[in-house]
Amino acid sequence: MESMKALTMDYESTCAFIDKCDEHMFKVKNWALITTSAVIAFSISSGKDLVVFSNLVLIPAFLYMELIYKSFQESTIEHATDLAKRIDRSLSAGSDAGVLEGYQFGFGRKLLYPSLQQCASILVNPARRHILNFYVLIFVFSIGAFLLGRYAA
Numbered sequence: 001m002e003s004m005k006a007l008t009m010d011y012e013s014t015c016a017f018i019d020k021c022d023e024h025m026f027k028v029k030n031w032a033l034i035t036t037s038a039v040i041a042f043s044i045s046s047g048k049d050l051v052v053f054s055n056l057v058l059i060p061a062f063l064y065m066e067l068i069y070k071s072f073q074e075s076t077i078e079h080a081t082d083l084a085k086r087i088d089r090s091l092s093a094g095s096d097a098g099v100l101e102g103y104q105f106g107f108g109r110k111l112l113y114p115s116l117q118q119c120a121s122i123l124v125n126p127a128r129r130h131i132l133n134f135y136v137l138i139f140v141f142s143i144g145a146f147l148l149g150r151y152a153a
Contacts, residue, residue, distance in 0.1 A: 003090070003099055004087070004090055004099075006105060007083055007086055007087050007090070007099070007103075008087065010083055010105055011080060011083040011084065011087065014076055014079055014080045014083060015080060017072075017076050018073055018076050018077060018080060021069050021070070021072055021073035021076065022073070024069045025066050025069045025070060025073070028062055028065050028066045028069065029062075029066065029134060031062065032058070032059070032062035032063075032066075032134075032135070032138065033138065035058055035062075036055045036058055036059065036062075036138050036141075036142060039051060039052060039054055039055050039058065039142075040052055040055070040141065040142060040145040043145060043146070043149060044145055044148065044149050047149070048149075049145075049146050049149030049150045050146075052142050052143075052145050052146045052149070053142075053146070055138070055139070055142040056139075056142070059135050059138055059139055059142070060135075062135070063123075063131070063132075063135045064119060066131060067114065067119035067122050067123060067131070068114050068119065070122050070128070070131065071114035071118050071119060071122060072114070074122070082103075086099050086103065
């Protein structure tokens, strides 16, 4: 049952890292919203409608940062799923025989620094469409603020 203790300890730390990634992605979204809103507010209030185009640099930067955390989270979720299957197998069999075959302790060994290709695959994944939609909406509001400042004044 010593292997079960290692699996559950690994599972708990893996789930904690998944939660931490969620927290970081939420913070990135908050900073993206606050920063781009501040740029829009400054642009409209100062009458310098071209300033809003600085959001064209900010939006992809925040999007990429969120995709990095999402990439970390997805690889960690894969590890957590593997651990859950091993724990279930151990509990249903009543023994630890073969449960640790091919197992490596810790999710850190599975994490790779996300490449642009990994981030792009997350971005085009239909199940992750909400990430892109969030930043597209900020982009649309930025363009709307430019048009408002340019043509409504």
